[in-house]
Amino acid sequence: MPLDAAVLRAGCGGELHLADQLCRRELDRLKAALAGGAAVTVGCTQEAPLFTEVAEELGRSDGIVFANIRETAGWSRDGAAAGPKMAALLASAAELPPAVASVAMQSAGVALIYGRDEVAIEAGRRLAEHLDVTVLLTRPDGVAPPRATEFPVLRGTVTSAKGHLGAFEMRIDDYALPLPSSRQSLAFGPSRDGATSTCDLVIDLSGGVPLFPAHELRSGYLRADPRDPAAVARALFAASHLVGEFDKPRFVQMRENLCAHSRSRITGCTRCLDVCPTGAITPAGNHVAIDPYICAGCGSCAAVCPTGAAAYGLPPADAVVRRLRALVRTYREAGGRDALVLFHDSDHGAPLIEAMARFGEGLPAHVLPVLVNETSQIGPEALASLFAYGASGAALLLRGRPQHDPAPIRRVVDLANTALGALGYGADPVRVVETDDPDGLRALLESFPLGRPTDRPASFRVASEKRGLLELSFRELHLAAPNPVELVPLAAGAPFGGLLFDTESCTLCHACVGACPTNALSDDPDRPLLAFNESLCVQCGLCARTCPEDVITLQPQIDFAAWRDGRRIVKEEEPFCCITCAKPFGTRSAIEGVIAKLRDRHWMFSGPAGHDRTRVLQMCEDCRVEVVVAENLDPHARERPAPRTGADYFGKPPGWDGDTA
DSSP: OOOOHHHHHHHHOSOOOOOSOTTTTTHHHHHHHHHTTSOEEESOSTTHHHHHHHHHHTTOTTSEEEOOOIIIIISSTTGGGOHHHHHHHHHHHTSOOOOOOEEEEEEOOEEEEEESSHHHHHHHHHHTTTSEEEEEESSOOSOOOOSSOSSOEEEEEEEEEEEETTEEEEEEEEEEOBOTTOOSSOOBOOOBSOEEEEESEEEEOSOSSOSSTTGGGSTTEEEOOTTOHHHHHHHHHHHHTOOEEEEEEOOEEEOGGGOOSEETTEEOOOHHHHHOSSOOEEEETTEEEEOTTTOOOOOHHHHHOSSSSEEEOSSOHHHHHHHHHHHHHHHHHTTOOSOEEEEEOTTTHHHHHHHHHHHSOOOOTTEEEEEOSOGGGOOHHHHHHHHHTTOSEEEEEEOSSOSSOOHHHHHHHHHHHHHHHHTTSOSOOEEEEEOSOHHHHHHHHHTOOOOOOOSSOOOOOOOSSHHHHHHHHHHHHHHTOSSOOSEEEOOTTOSOEEEEEOTTTOOOOOHHHHHOSSSOEEOOSSSOEEEEEGGGOOOOOHHHHHOTTOOEEEEEEEEHHHHHHOEEEEEEOOEEEOTTTOOEEEEHHHHHHHHHHHTTTSGGGOHHHHHHHGGGGGSOHHHHHHHHHHTTOOTTOSOOOOOOOHHHHHOOOTTOOSSOO
8 A cells, every 4th residue: 555654744743664564574663663662653453463462572562552544544546645544543543542441240151041942942952061051931832852851941931031141130921840741742830920030141042022122232142033043053152152250341431410310309301311222221319320231332321411421431522532633633734635534333334444445445535434432422522523623524334224223323413413504514514324335335435425624623622521522512613613603503402502581480489590400500699690501501401390480491502602601690689688687588579479469368467467467578587486486476366266076066965064075
C-alpha cells in the first residue's frame, strides 16, 4: 500500500519511521523506539501480539498502541489518496481509553437441557462427560426411554425464567418424574405445577419461544433450532466450555444521585427502562438499578440518559469524543476534506470492512472508520462534537438484521439531525446504515449525502461528566454553525427543553423545586420567587407531575439564548411579613387569598369575633402559637351538641334517671 511520508508527518507530528517488515527483519527498529521511552504507535494490528510481547520484554507494555491503516485505508481503490486518513487513524489511536471494571461470574457446570424429543437426550449424552446434565422435556410424545439412566430426564414446561450464567432460576409447570417401567416410550408419573430449577447454564433445544428477551445477549443461555444439527453442535461446543470463573465487563456505571427516575413516588424519566433490550434495568426507588450480570452492553441506556446517571464505560463518552477530536482535526490538518465518520463494532463492522478491503474496492478515502464496542452506544454528544470539529457526515453501521431494537439509536440520530439541520449543517447528515454486504456498504458510502462542514471548526477539550459534555458539545456546535439560530424546536423525549409556566395560577409553593433532580428549578431563601435554568433541564417531567396547581408544561427545545442567560426568574412576589414580629413567612397574594376565602365563609372567621380572628392568619408560625395559647383561642368555641348514647337509639331502660345508665 502507498505511504505518503510527508502527509503522515504533517498530520501526526512527532517522529515518523516507515518500515517494510517491522515484524521480521526490522524488529530492532521497534525495540530501539521503545527503548527511547517515548510513546509508540504502530500502524499494524496483524502482528500486535508479537509487538506486545516485545514491549513486555522491555517493560514498556503500557507505552505501545496499534492502528489499522491497511484494511481501513491503504487497501483501497483510493489508497493513493488515503494519506490524510492514515494520519488521522494513527493520531486517534494514541487516545487511549481508561480501564474497564468487570464483574465475575462462576459456573460449576450444572446444565439444564430444555427440549422436546430425542435431540435433547442425545445432547445430554454428548455433554454428560463435561457437565452435570439434566434434561427437561416439554410435552414429549413417543420419546424412547434410554437404556441406562446416565442423567435425569424429566418432564415439564418452563413458564418463567430469570438469571444469568451461574445463577439461573426457572419455574416449571407440569413437572413429573419418569416411570422406570417405561417400555416403548417414556411415561411419567403424577405432575405438579410450580416446581423450581436452578442451574448454571441453559441449552434450549425446544424450538419454541426464547425464554429471555434479546436471548442472544444473555450470558449462559444457548439456544439452537433442534432441526439444525450444525446449530445444535455449535451450542453444545460452547456449553462444554462454560465451566469456571468468567470476567464480564461492567458496561454501564450507575450514579444514583444523578438519576431523574422518580421523586416522592412520582415517576419522571423512564428513558433507559424503555430501551433496555434485556430487562437489566429495573426501578429501585428514586433511581433505577442496572444488573451488570444481565446487561449485554448495547449502550442504549447511556445514549439516551439525559443526566449521565447511566454512563457507558467501554469506552466512556468522553473518551470517544477525544478520539473524534484527534481523528477529525488531524484529517483536516493533513489536507483531508469531506470527512465522513463511520461508526462500527468489532463483531459485524470490522469483518465487513476487512472483506471489502481484501476482496473489493475498500473504503473510500474520505470515510474515517471508528471502532466502538456497540454502535448503539453513540449518543448525541458524540455526534454534535463530531460536526463541531469539522466533519461533513456520520454513518452508524448496523447489521441487516439487528440483534436488538434499533429504535433508540434512530431517536438519537433524529435528535442530532434536527439540530444539525436547523443550524445549517445540511439535511440529515447523520444516517443509520443497515447492511451485511461489503460491496453494498461501499456503494452506500459513495452515495452518502454529505452535509455542509463548518468554516470555524471547534477545538474544545471535553469534560468528563456526561451532562456537562452533552451541553458543551451542543454549545460548540452552535458556535461553529454555518447558519446559527437561537431556538431549535425538538421532538418529545429530547434531553433538552424549557418549561412553560402559568404564572398567574402559580402559588410559589416550590413543590417543583423539591422534585427537580438537576436543580434546574430553584428558589431563594430571602425572597419568594421561582427561578429556572434551562440548560440544566432534562425534560424528566417530575416538576409537571408534582405541581399541585398543574401550571407547568414541558417544551422540548434548545434555546441557546436561555442557556447563555443561565438562571432566569419565572415569578417573584412581594413577601407577607408577620404583623407581630415582621418576619416574612409567605407571599402577600397567598395570605390575602386565604383570608378572602375564609372571611364570612367559615364559622371560625364569621362575624366581628371571626374577623378579629383572621389576624392569626397574618402571623408567622411562632407568633401564631403564642397568641393561640395566651388568648386561649378555641377553634371549636361554639355550642356543641350533647353526646349521643345508646338510650337515644334504643329508648330509656327501666330505672333511667337521666344521668346514669
